[in-house]
């Protein structure tokens with residue numbers, strides 16, 4: 001879990017925290033979870049789309065909870081949930097979540113194997129199944145994109 005108090009430099013003139021600030025925190029929280037699982041440095045290879053359905057304002061305490069949802073051979077998917085709380089009243093809400101994929105690397109930047117992820121209950125097993133399907137889709141998309149880029153020259 002990671003916490004950060006939002007200040008004026010994080011926001012626009014109306015006090016809404018920039019989406020990019022939240023995305024950076026999401027990436028940091030996800031990378032920490034992936035690093036802990038891998039026991040090695042990681043790099044971000046993919047960030048899935050992220051929608052912001054509720055605003056976060058200056059003065060909010062943002063909490064990021066990250067959970068590893070999939071481990072492939074060298075890649076790890078992490079789900080990050082963002083919560084915003086008014087630290088004075090204690091009122092809080094979940095504002096958004098995102099899925100990110102990291103690859104474990106050695107000191108030369110070469111992908112290295114990661115430990116497998118073991119589901120400890122039914123919910124985790126279902127999340128892992130869904131994550132596997134997402135990762136298969138990402139691989140397919142990435143391959144299709146490369147083919148189109150090659151056609152472009």
Ligand SMILES: CC(C)(COP(=O)(O)OP(=O)(O)OC[C@H]1O[C@@H](n2cnc3c(N)ncnc32)[C@H](O)[C@@H]1OP(=O)(O)O)[C@@H](O)C(=O)NCCC(=O)NCCS
Nearest residue numbers: 042043044045046072073074075101103109111138139142
């Ligand atoms: C991440 C990186 C090391 C992977 O190198 P690569 O030569 O593509 O390696 P591979 O093709 O063996 O892929 C490694 C893993 O990433 C996965 N992967 C690659 N592209 C992916 C994508 N777009 N989405 C999801 N997973 C992806 C592969 O499926 C593979 O997973 P697996 O081993 O669990 O099956 C390389 O692309 C890189 O250095 N990217 C830049 C990372 C970076 O700078 N990030 C921002 C700063 S942290």
